[in-house]
Each structure stands twice: as C-alpha cells, then as structure tokens.
C-alpha cells in the first residue's frame with residue numbers, strides 16, 4: 380500500500396456500552412473512518428477512542444495496523460471478526476499508524492485533560508504481521524509524546540499469536556528499544572484446544588497453541604531482564620455460549636471445565652492473566668453471557684490464583700467493539716470530517732513529517 384497520508388472521512392459518536400451496564404454514562408466512544416486519497420474502493424480504515432471515567436479514567440486509542448487483515452491471505456479469518464472478511468489491501472506504514480494516534484489525541488483535546496494514554500493495536504489487522512512498522516510507531520510516539528508533554532500509560536500489542544513477532548517483541552523490550560517497557564502483550568487465544576481453536580481462529584493450523592505458548596514463555600524470559608517491564612501476558616479468552624461454527628459444531632466455554640483447561644495450559648499465575656472477553660455479535664450466533672456468569676468465572680480463576688479480568692464490549696452501538704470493524708465507507712451515523720478536523724489533520728501531518736525526516 381502507498382505511504383500516502385490518510386484522509387479522515389468522518390466520525391461516529393457513541394457512548395460506552397459495557398457488559399456491566401451503567402446508569403449514568405459519563406463515558407465517550409468515537410469511531411474514526413479513514414481512507415487513502417483518490418481511492419475508489421469503498422473500504423477504509425477505522426480507529427477508536429474511548430474515555431471511560433467510570434472504568435479506567437484514561438484515554439484509550441484503538442489503532443489499526445492494516446487495511447483489512449493479512450491473515451485472510453493465509454487462512455480463513457477469525458470467525459468472530461468482520462475485518463478478516465473484508466479485502467486485504469495492505470500494511471499501514473509507520474506514518475499512517477502515527478496519524479491515527481496523533482489525530483485522536485488532538486481531536487479529543489487530550490493535551491488539556493492530562494490523563495494517561497493507552498495505545499491499543501487492537502483495530503483492523505494483525506500487528507504481528509506488520510511488526511516493524513508497529514514497533515517504529517511506538518518509538519516515534521514516545522518521542523512525540525515527550526515533546527507534547529503527554530504521558531503514555533502503555534502500548535497494547537494484541538495478537539492472535541504469531542510466534543516470531545512475539546519473540547521479537549520480547550527481545551526489543553529487553554534490549555530497551557521501547558524505553559521503560561510500557562508494552563503489554565495480549566494473546567487472543569479464545570480456545571483451549573487446537574481442535575476448537577482451528578474452528579474459531581483458523582490460523583491456529585499454522586500457529587498452533589503449543590507454539591504460541593512456547594514463544595510466550597520465551598517472551599517472558601526476555602522481559603524478566605527489565606525490572607520495570609509488565610511481567611504479565613494477558614490471555615484473551617472469548618466467552619462462548621452455544622457458539623455455532625461453519626461445520627455446525629457448537630462450543631460453550633462458560634463453565635468450570637473450560638476454565639480448568641485454560642488455566643492448565645499455562646500453569647503460571649505469575650505471568651499469565653486470563654481475560655474473559657464478551658462476544659460481539661458479528662454474523663455468527665452466540666447466546667449472550669450475563670455479567671453475573673462472567674463474574675462467577677472470574678472468581679473461579681481467581682481462586683486458582685489467577686489475576687483474571689472481564690473485558691467488556693466498548694462502542695458496540697457504533698460497531699466499534701472487538702471484531703466489528705468493517706471499514707465500510709458508506710456506513711450509517713457517520714458525521715463528515717469538519718473544518719476543525721481538517722485543520723487538525725494538517726497540523727498533525729506536519730508534526731509527523733518533521734519527526735520522520
């Protein structure tokens with residue numbers, strides 16, 4: 380893909396709707412839609428912004444690393460993800476990744492509301508297939524943040540598990556490439572057996588669970604060398620409730636047996652943190668899971684010594700939650716880019732061009 384500046388098409392405005400419904404919602408979610416100049420393809424790139432006073436009290440930026448997902452070239456895409464169903468149109472460059480990060484900061488006036496920033500490579504695409512550009516975007520972001528007097532809380536590298544890039548990330552953290560080690564690795568495992576994972580994350584046939592765990596353990600050995608690094612890997616595990624695959628198989632993982640199997644895969648409460656993820660309906664069917672049930676499973680994992688968490692669905696109402704990013708340029712509820720946003724685009728493009736020189 381050409382390294383041209385991304386053009387903002389528009390913004391969708393929503394609030395944070397979470398598995399844990401809040402009565403008074405002071406939280407904000409926004410989805411930004413981008414495209415390349417002069418393109419006729421009705422498929423763009425999406426990024427997300429969340430500010431959750433009730434949840435985290437920090438700014439969360441969800442950033443895309445590819446247009447579509449490279450995985451769809453190798454294997455069938457993940458079953459729960461719309462991005463993978465779209466055409467793969469190429470890798471995003473460091474500049475294009477930085478454009479998303481900086482624009483979201485300026486458009487949401489983060490400079491005036493000095494809460495820490497979390498950059499999550501959880502948008503469209505698999506960052507493990509675009510490792511170098513993602514790594515460079517972290518390095519440059521840190522430099523730019525310092526100049527703007529901003530604080531990054533962490534960078535989340537969310538991957539379905541590409542072993543080479545996991546090992547590389549560990550080495551880059553241990554050799555100080557990212558400074559103080561604010562990187563958190565999220566492994567989207569979503570299943571505890573290869574048979575089940577082959578159905579849900581078909582790339583598992585290329586990168587099976589045992590290879591991912593092996594690379595995760597190498598990653599831990601690397602980051603242990605840096606005292607300030609985040610020593611825990613988050614393991615994302617989807618809460619499936621009668622989830623039906625293409626082959627007509629049904630999976631349910633909201634039970635103690637699945638939690639035992641998941642915990643048994645790692646056998647390491649110090650370095651692995653299970654994250655129970657809410658399923659976002661894409662085109663596949665899955666019965667909803669109550670917050671009470673999710674809490675019950677979390678508690679069960681905690682009793683086993685794991686620092687388990689529940690990952691709720693942010694931005695569901697504007698199709699911004701996990702697995703919902705389509706990049707559709709003709710989507711509803713899109714407010715066209717304003718004059719002010721066009722001005723911000725010019726401003727941030729100048730900052731990035733100067734930094735990348």
Ligand code: SF4
Nearest residue numbers: 448456457460463504
């Ligand atoms: S979940 Fe990630 S890796 Fe899987 S298809 Fe979607 S974008 Fe690609």
